Amino acid sequence: MLIDQIVNGLMLGSSYAMIALGIGLIFGVLRILNLAQPEFAMAGGYIGFILSSMLDWGFGATLMGVIVVTAVLGLVLERLVLRPLYGGEHLSQVIATIGVAIILRNVAATAFPEGELPFPALIESYPLDVLGVNVNSVGAAVLTLNLLILLLLNIVLMQTSFGRQLRAISESRDTAASLGIRVNALTISTVAVGSAMAGIAGMALGMMFLSISPEMGIHYGLKGLVIVIVGGMGSLSGAVVCGFALGLTEVVSVAYLGATYRDFVAYTLLFLVLLVRPHGLFGVRE
Amino acid sequence: MLVTITDLTIIVGINVIATLGLYLAVVSGQLSICHAALAGVGGYTSALVTLKLGVPFGLAIVASALAAGLVGLVVSALCLRLNGMVFAIATLAFGEALSLIAINLQVTGGALGLSNVPLRTEAWHVLAIIAVLIAAFVRFRRSRWGIACLGIQSDSEVADGLGIDPRGARIATFALGGALAGASGSLGVHYFTFVHPDDLSFLGSFSLLIFLALGGIRTFVGAIVGATVLTVLPEVLRFSFTHRYILYGVILVLIMVFRPNGILTRRPLTAPARQG
Numbered sequence: 293m294l295i296d297q298i299v300n301g302l303m304l305g306s307s308y309a310m311i312a313l314g315i316g317l318i319f320g321v322l323r324i325l326n327l328a329q330p331e332f333a334m335a336g337g338y339i340g341f342i343l344s345s346m347l348d349w350g351f352g353a354t355l356m357g358v359i360v361v362t363a364v365l366g367l368v369l370e371r372l373v374l375r376p377l378y379g380g381e382h383l384s385q386v387i388a389t390i391g392v393a394i395i396l397r398n399v400a401a402t403a404f405p406e407g408e409l410p411f412p413a414l415i416e417s418y419p420l421d422v423l424g425v426n427v428n429s430v431g432a433a434v435l436t437l438n439l440l441i442l443l444l445l446n447i448v449l450m451q452t453s454f455g456r457q458l459r460a461i462s463e464s465r466d467t468a469a470s471l472g473i474r475v476n477a478l479t480i481s482t483v484a485v486g487s488a489m490a491g492i493a494g495m496a497l498g499m500m501f502l503s504i505s506p507e508m509g510i511h512y513g514l515k516g517l518v519i520v521i522v523g524g525m526g527s528l529s530g531a532v533v534c535g536f537a538l539g540l541t542e543v544v545s546v547a548y549l550g551a552t553y554r555d556f557v558a559y560t561l562l563f564l565v566l567l568v569r570p571h572g573l574f575g576v577r578e
Numbered sequence: 579m580l581v582t583i584t585d586l587t588i589i590v591g592i593n594v595i596a597t598l599g600l601y602l603a604v605v606s607g608q609l610s611i612c613h614a615a616l617a618g619v620g621g622y623t624s625a626l627v628t629l630k631l632g633v634p635f636g637l638a639i640v641a642s643a644l645a646a647g648l649v650g651l652v653v654s655a656l657c658l659r660l661n662g663m664v665f666a667i668a669t670l671a672f673g674e675a676l677s678l679i680a681i682n683l684q685v686t687g688g689a690l691g692l693s694n695v696p697l698r699t700e701a702w703h704v705l706a707i708i709a710v711l712i713a714a715f716v717r718f719r720r721s722r723w724g725i726a727c728l729g730i731q732s733d734s735e736v737a738d739g740l741g742i743d744p745r746g747a748r749i750a751t752f753a754l755g756g757a758l759a760g761a762s763g764s765l766g767v768h769y770f771t772f773v774h775p776d777d778l779s780f781l782g783s784f785s786l787l788i789f790l791a792l793g794g795i796r797t798f799v800g801a802i803v804g805a806t807v808l809t810v811l812p813e814v815l816r817f818s819f820t821h822r823y824i825l826y827g828v829i830l831v832l833i834m835v836f837r838p839n840g841i842l843t844r845r846p847l848t849a850p851a852r853q854g
Contacts, residue, residue: 325663376835382609382663384838387791390784391830398823514674514780521667556678563671570659 295425297543303431303500305539306438310493311516312523312531313445314486319525320462321479322374327389329490330513331396336362336491337411337504338400344412351414355437358495359488366487370480393509401506408505411498434496441492442532445485449528458482462526518562524572534573538562581813584701591704592766593805597789598711599758601801604790606727606751608654609666612673613759614782620646620760621767621777622680625692628768635698635768642764643757649676650756654749670780677778691774692767699769707761708802715798727751792833794840804840 315329326332339361343354373392377385401407417430449455460468461475469475490513497512498504505511519538523530538558545557565573581589596617603610610616620642627633627641657668680686687693718724726742727750767773785808793804812822833840 325667373831373835377838380838382666383604383787383791383795384834386609386666387788388831388834388838390788391827391834394827394830395824396827398821398827402821402824510781514670518667518671521664525664552682553678556675556682559671559675559678563668563675566660566664566668566671567656570661570664572664 296427297547298540299425299427299435300431301540301543302536303435303539304543305536306435306442307493307497307500307512307535308516308519308539309442309532309535310438310489310496311513312519312535313442313528314489314493315516315520316523316525316528316531317482317486317489318374319520320528321458321465321482322370322378324374324377324385324389325517325520326369326374326486327386327517328369328392328396329486330509330516331393332362332365332487332490332509333494333497333513333516334400334504334506334509335365335396336494337498337508338404338494339491340414340495340498341409341411341504344414345409354414355492355495358491362491362494363484363488365491366483366485367480369487370483374483375479397506397509404506408503411502411504413502414499430499434500437492438496441489454478515558515562518559522562522565522572524575527572527574530572530574586810586813587701588699588704588765588769590806590809591701591708592762592769593786593789593809594708594802595704595711595765596759596762597786597793597801597805598715598798599755599762600786600790601795601798602727602755602758603650603752604795606748607661608657608669608748608752609662609787610669610752610755611666611780611783611787612653612669612676613755613786614780615673615676615778616646616650616756616759617763617766617782618680618773618775618778619649619676619756620763621773622686622692622763623760624764625695625767625773626685628696628698629692629694635696638768639761639764642760644760646760646763647753647757650759651749651753653756654752658745658748670783673778673780673783677775680775680778686775689775691772691777693772695767695771695773697768697771699765704765707765711758712798712802719798723747788830792830792840796839800840 311329311333314332315326318324318326318329336358339358340354343349343357344351349357369392373388377388413430415430415433417428420427420429420432422432447455449458457468457473457478460471460473461478465475493512494504494508497508515538516535519534520531523532523534541561542554542558546554549557569575596613599616600610600613603613623645624638624642628635628638633641653669653672657665660668680691681689722740723742726740726744727747763773763777766777789804789808790801791804792808793800793802795801812826
């Protein structure tokens, strides 16, 4: 049923949107594309696994744990890698964040040599009937969680002074500093938030697909990277919209073209969009 | 499993050629994350023409270079309006699309790739090509075209001032960079005797970027040094399979944080050679 597919697409898309948004937030304050963000999502998945499968924590506690640990990881990343690289060459930023990704991926592979691991649903899985649509409770919970976070973020960004200052920094770091905004402190918090978002997305993906692996970052997060660009590098709403759009497109393309072409359709479409709109769909010319 | 010096030379040489191709792209201001895919185009082309058409090795290398060069030309032309990280991510998407084409087509052997490719590559092939390339690069960078292409990344008006269309220079340089990648792909496929869609993935492209960044892009020598050091290094770090990748990642991060310009130079990657 098409409606079911649309809802599935939104569930997948919400995770893409979370990853993309995390990348976008970090890019906004540091102008660095964090290529390790996919691996932060993977880390979220693994931390969720450790806390729930190995330590038997419940959903809420695991979520809190994932948020805290990935936020701390983000803080470490910011201090040790991103801050020194601020304003530097694109190539060195790319390579450094790739290096971080390599470290994270191989730490996971070394600590858990079994490869793909089963991830617990953490929420009772049962079919729900919402307004005539057949959804799974886990997927519904994930979608709700992601939407709540996106909404919360939107409120913070648009309605609070913290958000206003953040947007000022994204516009121009130097001007913001000269206006007395505490750029460093805000940057650090933003990176923490962005990293936590990736972690939550990873845990959510684990719950939805009931598995995690060292490669899941590459699998889901790579598209998150592309989405940030396609959505427009200055635009957070662009990243979110494109995330959902991609989720929908993928699910629909699997339903009508079969699973083998899903990724091909995704990447080709993304490439074509960039050709037509070099600044991304909602991009701001810099 | 010990690797002989000859084998190591061949593998290092293949990576050097591919990285030199990437150097051309990057130095003209085009950060390419699809170079492994271009090498893969060369690899598949070479495998197909030798397996299905019985083409001799020398011609196969040329065909691969042409095929990959053509694809490079197309990418660069399509992405003319894109710059910086947007260009890079666009090439990432393009490269992934290419690798997915390779997985899905029957003629490319699908998910299994092509095997039983004739073993032809010898060390002297690789070294000869590199020698020619070094000579070419040395002449190229002093020539009008060379200055135009190499100058684009720091100053897009350099080409213009020399009477060369900067867009043409951009496309030509990327096409040449692709051709080199294609040649390396051909050499690779006739050494490993198989080619696989995974070879085209962005991970391979990341590897090439790492080789280049480590060596530094102030001169083409950086590409050679980076590729050599980082191909040999995993052999040296042999103490454990996954642990060595963690160490590798740490080394990468440390080098980029402390020597963002690569190990060969302290000057920023895009600074002009002389002031004024």
